[in-house]
Amino acid sequence: MYKHLLVPIDGSATSLGLIDQALAYARATQAHLSFFHACRDLAATGSGAMLLAADPVAYATSAQAPGHALLAKAEAAARAEGLPCDSTLVISDQVADAILEAAERLGCDLVFAASRGRKGFATALSGSVTRQLIEAAQLPVLVTCIDARERLTARYRALSLIRDEHRSLAAVLHGLEHLAQTWRADGPAPDFRLLGAMLFYVEQFPERLHHPKEETQIFARLQARTSQFDTLLQELRAQHRAGGEALRELQAGLIAFERATPGAGERFFEQAQRFIVGQWQHMGVEERLILPAAATQLSDEDWQRIAEAFEGHADPRFRREAGASFEQLFARIAQVAGEAVTTST
Known part of the structure; x- marks a missing residue:
């Protein structure tokens, strides 16, 4: 039974569904949840590099604050369930690599990932971060299917x-x-x-x-x-x-x-x-x-x-x-x- 889950989130409809499913899994197994978010490296862009040089504090806020907001809400959901949790934010454009590095560093035994769409599972994975995780991971990756395109009630x-x-x-x-x-x-x-x-x-x-x-x-x-x-x-x-x-x-x-x-x-x-x-x-x-x-x-x-x-x-x-x-x-x-x-x- 897996006891320490890494749950990568990005604020999309898919990741919101992923949080709910990760909570359900953790409730059943009393697993520890480590939420993860990778911020895009704004310094690699022209405007981002200028902001970093001109105002490092404003750059840090622009780059990281939205990610902190996502993680804060995910942690709040876990705490409301009485589940142990923590969160990690990194700046990286190589999301799959960053996820796997975080999983190893935190001692996670399962990556709890999401894939869009119940239709055409292989197609949904094609070119995605989840597909990269499956190909490169040395630890188990549990893929839960969430159809972000489905018309919600x-x-x-x-x-x-x-x-x-x-x-x-x-x-x-x-x-x-x-x-x-x-x-x-x-x-x-x-x-x-x-x-x-x-x-x-x-x-x-x-x-x-x-x-x-x-x-x-x-x-x-x-x-x-x-x-x-x-x-x-x-x-x-x-x-x-x-x-x-x-x-x-x-x-x-x-x-x-x-x-x-x-x-x-x-x-x-x-x-x-x-x-x-x-x-x-x-x-x-x-x-x-x-x-x-x-x-x-x-x-x-x-x-x-x-x-x-x-x-x-x-x-x-x-x-x-x-x-x-x-x-x-x-x-x-x-x-x-x-x-x-x-x-x-």
């Missing part, structure tokens, strides 16, 4: 979006939790800009956008179909309101902390820890109970409306004019938080 689209948004929030909470656990009152001041960015993300994304859509699209439709979850849904709505109040307290606490108010640092991180635990428990109930119930109770028409709502809501990550800046914010949070975790462990 509205239910699948909607549930994928909701779970992906949960993973984004979970990744930010993990970074906040790490800062809370490592900060000491007699140590250096934390990165207040990073803390502020994390709270801004939580305010703009789950509090103003994600939670209202859950209530109007998931909770209300589920209650219209069955009364079985009325009490639980009422509790979840109350938790949304309580979470908003706790966030405002955190924002005020951060201001006091940055102003060096006596005892403000301890109070801020105590508040943060309570907020994080509450958010984790809340998302856990939704993922374990509400979303599976909705999957069985709601109609195809319901799911079409839900998918349209989540695909078209005013989340700045997805709006054309603001999407880039908000996506970069999340990517930068994931990168800095990930680097802090790696440095301290």
Whole structure:
């Protein structure tokens, strides 16, 4: 039985499906998951080389931040399942070689890879990274077939979006939790800009956008179909309101902390820890109970409306004019938080 999986991801629809299948495999075998992402070598391009020479920090952000964001969400999904995990990011244009080098360095006993398409398996592998892995690997490669071209159902689209948004929030909470656990009152001041960015993300994304859509699209439709979850849904709505109040307290606490108010640092991180635990428990109930119930109770028409709502809501990550800046914010949070975790462990 394989106990340490290397799971290469690239952010495509195929790799998103791969994460779900790797999680299912690891749940069954209690395997350790090592997520892997290879960033393209921007320095090998003319514009990338100029950016590297002019501003190395901006270059590092452009090259690596999106990869950190992908890995952060993958790790969040594994942690939600209670599965041991880690992640590795490298800069390389030779993806297959980089995967195999990472597998050897980390002591993995299986590469968990993906191939597009159930139709024509050999054709799907032709010229792909997966094919290169199979040809060169000295350890087993498990290829799971995922048809990225297949027309997705509205239910699948909607549930994928909701779970992906949960993973984004979970990744930010993990970074906040790490800062809370490592900060000491007699140590250096934390990165207040990073803390502020994390709270801004939580305010703009789950509090103003994600939670209202859950209530109007998931909770209300589920209650219209069955009364079985009325009490639980009422509790979840109350938790949304309580979470908003706790966030405002955190924002005020951060201001006091940055102003060096006596005892403000301890109070801020105590508040943060309570907020994080509450958010984790809340998302856990939704993922374990509400979303599976909705999957069985709601109609195809319901799911079409839900998918349209989540695909078209005013989340700045997805709006054309603001999407880039908000996506970069999340990517930068994931990168800095990930680097802090790696440095301290």
